[in-house]
Amino acid sequence: MFLCQLGLIGSPRGALRSGVVVSRASRAVLGKRFNSQTVKTSFQKEQEILVAQRRNRPVSPHLTIYQPQLTWYLSSLHRITGVLLGSAFFAVTMAFGVSTLFGLGLNTEKLKQYYREKVPRWADWTIKGSAAYMFAFHFGNGIRHLLWDTGRELTIKGVNRTGIAVLVLTAFAGTSFLFW
Known part of the structure; x- marks a missing residue:
């Protein structure tokens, strides 16, 4: 009843x-x-049962079943460039701060002179190119995120279109920053 x-x-x-x-x-x-029976077991026996059950579980396919998408790569690259640019900025700022605090005499003139004398030409182009393209990409993708915050371009087609636009902007802006 x-x-x-x-x-x-x-x-x-x-x-x-x-x-x-x-x-x-x-x-x-x-x-x-339905009749169910309760069997008393030790903690060790419960752990063994749990481990045996976990061995029989299927392994989740995770990312292997999905086709890689442009958004994955751009999201990962945005985070990586943010960390690298932020770390470089933090390191230079800390170096100037520590130099000022302890009177080591580090200033922009000495840093510029050291850079021109000690850094080889190939390393100069590598450092400038890396910084230029990372900054251009991070800036462009940041604008893309701000566009999304307004509720625009949130469809798959819009997300792909803005992703390609960021890559084009990165190519042009990074190249112009490199030769600036």
Whole structure:
């Protein structure tokens, strides 16, 4: 009677409260009580059972079942460039701060002179190119995120279109920064 009141089994006429008709076989299964036994085990035995159950679980395919998308790469690259640019800025700022605090005499003139004398031409182009393209990409992708914050270009087509626009902007702006 209690299950009938909850709507778990049908009324004597075979209908649930929601109006769904339930067969006699279904009422028999729903109304049947299942016997379960409790077995006392030690903590060690419970852990062994748990480990055995985990061994039999299927491995989730995770990212291997998905086709890589432009948004994944741009999101990862945005984070990486942000960390690298932020770390470089933090390191230079800390160097100037420590130099000022301890009177080491580091200033922009000495840094410029050291850079011109000690850094080879190939390393100069590598450092400038890396910084230029990372800054151009991070700036462009930041604008893209601000565009999304306004609720625009949130469809798959819009996301791909803005991703390609960021890559084009990065190519042109990074190259112009490199030769500036």
